Amino acid sequence: MSLLELDGVKVHFPIKKGILFDRTVGHVYAVDGVSLKVEAGETYGLVGESGCGKTTLGRSVLRLVDITEGSVVLDGTDLAKLPSEEMRRFRRRLQMVFQDPLGSLNPRQNIESILSEGMVAHGIGKDQEERREKIKSILDKVGLPSNALSRYPHEFSGGQRQRIGIARALVLEPDVIICDEPVSALDVSVQAQVINLLEELQEELGLTYVVIAHDLAVVRHISDTIGVMYLGSLVEEAPSDALYAEPKHPYTKALMSAVPVPDPEVEDKRERILLTGDLPSPANPPSGCRFHTRCPWAQAERCATERPELRDVGGGHRVACHFAEEIESGKLGLTRPTGIEAVTESEDVVVEQAEDEAEVPAALLPADSTTKPDAAAVKDKVPAAAETPGDRTADAVAKDRDAAAPDASGKEKEQDKTG
């Protein structure tokens, strides 16, 4: 059994309006049904763009936000159902490292006071003397001098503050540490130090991490398993290497393709997927697959109506996409432009903007075409490409979206009336 198991966790924030008596006019679906398992001693990385709900998910594990539905099971205990006082005591086993190292430290407390706060709350240590000894040993572990004790947070550098934040979590000897963007507020050189520190501590103390980040390189470096979040739910989950080697979900593909490759030759040739449009509002998420409004492979019917479940596609790789295999094998053409340039691995070149381009670089053509095609040949191909079924589906999806939009606004009006 896994150390930490989340099952169908939902966190919905009510949107309230009213002068004297608040009424709920809708919900923000910050986290909408996330199930995942974290094994003891491993690091689980959560990635996703801003606003996808990864921070809220992290906070819901510690019940810092109320869980609307679902369960968070740590070592056999369902945290979502614990009464608040028991939950308070249970927090000893679950700790958190925050994004903003300065903001997460009380500016009016010195380091000793900050670090003993948790021990006092849980009755660890007989007296301050004993607690001080413990704090000193932890400070040593995270690489801070013991004369830091009487200092205040504003007297430290960013990296040192984050070490204090880590020390604060460690003092309680937790099983699981949730790191919410632990290094995104730090300089790159300091980032590496803090990441290395986290790894050393994991080795030494056998900690389990859930690392939330938007920096793909950081997550790849530190994680064993990675979950990709989009608009409140997991779209893909896989062992870290597998995910980076062959992302299966269209969103993950787009995410990965945004990472530049240090080799200029590869960088010039590699496939780029640029998503169009913005992240939809979590207060009014799209029907069916959350990603179908931006997905380059979105299909007319199924994607807009049926919400894909996370399913195992082998090797511990879980994907929430109806057509993951078809996209992988190249059976499915693009239904939407993907930005500047794009190719699929199939024989058909589907480049909608090709009409404007006099010449298509060789890199855009299938890898097996060895001869350099002349411009005329490409031009000949363009009308054919325009007639691929893929194009029609794009129109259909667009229509679908138009049809869905008034429906959604109608629902809002209804809520206004009933609220």
Added chain:
Amino acid sequence: MSVATKTDKIQRLAELTAVKETSTGASLWREALRRLRHSKMAIVGAVIIALFLVLAIVGPYVAPYSPTAQTWRNEVFPNRGEFVGARGENWFGLDHLGRDVFSRMLVGARQTLLVGVVATLIGLIIGFLIGGVSGAAATLGGDAGKRVDSVIMRFIDMMLALPSLLLAVSIAAVMGQSLTTVMIAVGVVQIPVFARLLRGAMLAQGGADYVLAARSLGVRKRRIVVSQIVPNSLSPVIVQATLSLATAIIEAAALSYLGLGNPDPAIPEWGVMLTQAQRFFDNAPMMAVYPAVGIIITALGFTLLGEAMREALDPKLKG
């Protein structure tokens, strides 16, 4: 040891040495005090307040004459408009009953200070309690707490909606004429100001990351309020208290002026003196100027110190 870990160690050492070798750190309060000492505004304000304090303490003992004895009552004739101005014997002249104004000013400082301090304390303590409860309920009390906060704040809003002088006059009218009434009336007017200020600051701090961190540590809510939120919400309240001392003195003077102050006009108080002087302003304007200037300078002293403290406690607000 590989090169990578070596550089890592060196970097970490560099970071360690960046911590100064002095033995103790300086808290934000201490830093604020240091900034305060370097502020000209604070020094001027503090000197004025110190003088005022000294006056309030030693005034009655150094006053050349009795403040109540009508020693020179045969020399002033208010009916005929004949007054005695400043002269060698009486530095600030005589009032309408032939009393020495200078002595009355010296003795009156104590009453004036007492009214200001007690009134501000009443407003501060009650306002602090109300604001603290409201702020704590709103930040950590959940939905029920938000409702409690909402009810308290509507009540405070009602108090704020009444013109402060009108409220003070009503209180004074209900409770009768006395110095205590003036203190309470002026103090009550300050309650909503302090309550709103503390609650607002607590609400702002309640959303801070370190409060979330304390919650994730499992610190009890009551302790989070007392040791995390309140200490970080204090600075605007302290500043307001200093500024309120100035307004309290002026408001007390206003109430005395309206005839709601100390019923015994013989006991000198700057506000009362101002009231009495206004009847004779045409013939003896200086009689009003002395207490008025006294009140203005004192209020200025507290305001200067308050403003300097605001800047020292929150350097980000400067400019």
